[in-house]
Amino acid sequence: MSILVDENTRLIVQGITGRDGSFHTKQMLAYGTKVVGGVTPGKGGQTTEDNLPVFNSVQDAVKETDANSTVIYVPAKFAPAAVIEAAEAGISLIVCITEGIPVMDMVEVYHTVQVKGARLIGPNCPGAISPDKAKIGIMPGQIHKPGRVGVISRSGTLTYEIVNSLTERGVGQSTCIGVGGDPIVGSGFRDLLPLFEKDDETDAVVLIGEIGGDEEERTAEYIGKHMSKPVFAYVVGQTAPEGKRMGHAGAIVSGGAGTAESKIKAFSAVGVPVARTIDELADAVAEKSKA
Amino acid sequence: MKIHEYQAKELFANYGIPVPPQTLAMTPDEVYEAAGTYGGTVAVKAQVHVGGRGKAGGIKVVKNADEARAAGERILGMDIKGITVKKVIVVESDAEIVKEAYLGIILDRSAKGISFICSAEGGVDIEEVAATTPEKILTFHTLSADEFPEAEARKVAGKLFEDETTAEPVLNVMRGLFKVFVEKDCSLAEINPLVLNDRGEVVALDGKINFDENALFRQPDVEALRDMDEEDPNEIEAKEKGLSFIQLDGDIGCMVNGAGLAMATMDMIKFFGGEPANFLDVGGSSSPAKVIHAFKLLMGNPNVKAILVNIFGGITRCDDIAEGILESYKQIEINLPIVIRLSGTNAEEGMAMLKDTPLITAETFEAAVKKAIELSKGGAA
Numbered sequence: 001m002s003i004l005v006d007e008n009t010r011l012i013v014q015g016i017t018g019r020d021g022s023f024h025t026k027q028m029l030a031y032g033t034k035v036v037g038g039v040t041p042g043k044g045g046q047t048t049e050d051n052l053p054v055f056n057s058v059q060d061a062v063k064e065t066d067a068n069s070t071v072i073y074v075p076a077k078f079a080p081a082a083v084i085e086a087a088e089a090g091i092s093l094i095v096c097i098t099e100g101i102p103v104m105d106m107v108e109v110y111h112t113v114q115v116k117g118a119r120l121i122g123p124n125c126p127g128a129i130s131p132d133k134a135k136i137g138i139m140p141g142q143i144h145k146p147g148r149v150g151v152i153s154r155s156g157t158l159t160y161e162i163v164n165s166l167t168e169r170g171v172g173q174s175t176c177i178g179v180g181g182d183p184i185v186g187s188g189f190r191d192l193l194p195l196f197e198k199d200d201e202t203d204a205v206v207l208i209g210e211i212g213g214d215e216e217e218r219t220a221e222y223i224g225k226h227m228s229k230p231v232f233a234y235v236v237g238q239t240a241p242e243g244k245r246m247g248h249a250g251a252i253v254s255g256g257a258g259t260a261e262s263k264i265k266a267f268s269a270v271g272v273p274v275a276r277t278i279d280e281l282a283d284a285v286a287e288k289s290k291a
Numbered sequence: 292m293k294i295h296e297y298q299a300k301e302l303f304a305n306y307g308i309p310v311p312p313q314t315l316a317m318t319p320d321e322v323y324e325a326a327g328t329y330g331g332t333v334a335v336k337a338q339v340h341v342g343g344r345g346k347a348g349g350i351k352v353v354k355n356a357d358e359a360r361a362a363g364e365r366i367l368g369m370d371i372k373g374i375t376v377k378k379v380i381v382v383e384s385d386a387e388i389v390k391e392a393y394l395g396i397i398l399d400r401s402a403k404g405i406s407f408i409c410s411a412e413g414g415v416d417i418e419e420v421a422a423t424t425p426e427k428i429l430t431f432h433t434l435s436a437d438e439f440p441e442a443e444a445r446k447v448a449g450k451l452f453e454d455e456t457t458a459e460p461v462l463n464v465m466r467g468l469f470k471v472f473v474e475k476d477c478s479l480a481e482i483n484p485l486v487l488n489d490r491g492e493v494v495a496l497d498g499k500i501n502f503d504e505n506a507l508f509r510q511p512d513v514e515a516l517r518d519m520d521e522e523d524p525n526e527i528e529a530k531e532k533g534l535s536f537i538q539l540d541g542d543i544g545c546m547v548n549g550a551g552l553a554m555a556t557m558d559m560i561k562f563f564g565g566e567p568a569n570f571l572d573v574g575g576s577s578s579p580a581k582v583i584h585a586f587k588l589l590m591g592n593p594n595v596k597a598i599l600v601n602i603f604g605g606i607t608r609c610d611d612i613a614e615g616i617l618e619s620y621k622q623i624e625i626n627l628p629i630v631i632r633l634s635g636t637n638a639e640e641g642m643a644m645l646k647d648t649p650l651i652t653a654e655t656f657e658a659a660v661k662k663a664i665e666l667s668k669g670g671a672a
Binding site: 077138164184279 | 398400401403404405417418434435436473476478503504505506508509535537539547548549550551552553554555557558559560561562567570572603604605606607634635636656657
């Protein structure tokens with residue numbers, strides 16, 4: 001099975017004619033993702049190098065291609081409207097890669113997407129991949145391997161590093177999702193864990209958290225009550241100074257809240273092992289997978 | 292992005308929130324002059340971006356202009372948490388404070404909305420109140436930047452000073468604060484304390500605003516409020532070059548791609564007994580120019596004894612990074628040991644390009660970290 005993305009994904013690319021959009025469209029096609037078209041306002045009717053139709057609006061694209069998913073590579077200024085346009089056009093999975101969207105805009109975007117019944121991943125995220133089935137986003141496909149471990153992360157390259165460590169140990173993944181590094185994201189750990197819990201092809205889940213906010217603490221509470229499958233955690237930012245944004249807009253310890261210590265404590269309290277190093281994490285998951 | 296108290300209160304005043312008259316001063320003479328103009332009691336307050344000014348002696352309430360000058364002499368030039376005080380404000384403080392309350396607005400990650408935080412316990416550390424007596428904190432939120440939560444605000448307004456006659460002026464302050472919060476793309480706007488004085492007025496005695504960095508592109512007025520004295524020039528310069536950089540106290544300079552991996556690298560250094568000198572994310576599409584600038588930043592820190600380059604190539608190509616490193620050797624003098632670990636996209640090509648350099652290569656993340664720690668402690672390569 002896997003979750004969110006698979007061979008039934010019919011993907012459109014918003015911002016398909018831009019630099020990032022066109023580059024990653026090729027990468028996704030090469031990985032086997034069913035990309036069925038793209039959207040760039042004003043360029044409707046054109047065809048891309050990869051022979052994909054370009055539409056003026058998501059609505060047009062959905063009508064012509066029967067797309068069910070979209071990935072957004074448009075600049076931060078236009079990305080909120082792009083997400084809302086996709087939700088209003090009836091797209092069920094919206095993956096927003098764009099970094100730097102004003103947080104205030106995400107308040108409206110988040111609730112509009114909710115009302116429309118769509119699922120948003122991101123913004124400021126690498127996307128989602130179900131190895132050997134399809135990928136939506138910017139992650140390097142070759143480091144992944146099909147298997148039975150789900151991965152949910154707030155990070156980008158750190159996720160690749162960890163997935164690579166799993167793959168090196170022979171531990172494959174059902175689906176890997178980067179939820180994004182912004183304060184307000186469409187889906188958090190708690191939104192995705194239930195999907196892995198229900199997925200027949202996932203046996204365990206790896207959570208990669210970081211400083212800032214209280215998503216990890218709330219997730220720990222959720223795991224304690226609702227998860228039967230084993231969960232492994234890793235939390236970065238123990239050495240981060242207070243009041244400084246560590247790259248991601250959402251990664252900041254302020255007023256003593258959002259510290260790595262607090263998150264590690266919360267996970268430990270519900271019996272979720274928190275690894276101290278990436279090797280320790282990968283070894284623990286590999287050990288469990290063999291058992 | 293942070294601004295000073297005086298700037299926050301000027302913004303408040305523009306949005307109809309009552310603030311006491313204040314004057315910015317850079318010298319004791321200017322303090323004296325301002326205090327003379329106000330006449331009676333004034334407060335002299337250090338303007339720095341760190342908390343705990345009062346405890347550090349950065350705030351003095353004085354009775355006349357002579358005392359104000361003396362306070363100005365003491366506070367200007369004072370060091371508060373490593374920052375030298377370069378400016379103070381002189382605030383008219385004739386009215387007696389009857390009660391102090393707290394009012395704050397934040398972008399709430401959990402509620403995915405805009406939350407008001409209110410307490411009748413003002414003038415103190417609100418986190419402390421939240422931790423010890425959470426029942427004294429009242430909160431409510433709105434899920435739309437276009438909708439001030441009128442009904443909830445009304446319920447709470449009279450409780451701030453436990454006096455219903457103050458409900459209307461408090462509501463006005465709440466409306467003003469919400470408006471400035473939304474219009475200026477704040478991530479936090481706080482009045483602590485909001486006071487009720489003996490004239491029956493509700494006044495914002497202190498103010499703090501943090502702005503969402505992501506929204507600065509559409510807030511030129513806000514960007515203009517940035518005080519370069521308060522910013523680390525290296526961090527600002529890094530940002531202009533597309534790098535994310537934060538100075539720390541250790542001796543191992545780090546260059547990493549991706550914020551999460553950069554934090555993990557710092558944590559690993561600490562875990563194995565070393566001290567990271569910085570957080571540095573060279574970003575996704577790492578051009579050689581970025582790598583060169585990153586090296587300049589690391590070499591510019593006199594504490595750095597060894598450099599660790601940790602790259603996991605996804606979109607970032609390891610050969611691009613290698614090219615940047617080769618170019619760096621040509622352009623700047625690199626006299627520190629550098630440990631490098633390249634993994635992922637084009638890692639082998641990248642490593643091959645670097646084989647004739649004095650770089651110390653490591654196969655894995657952990658091995659690279661351990662090697663860098665050894666070198667930072669004077670160990671041999």
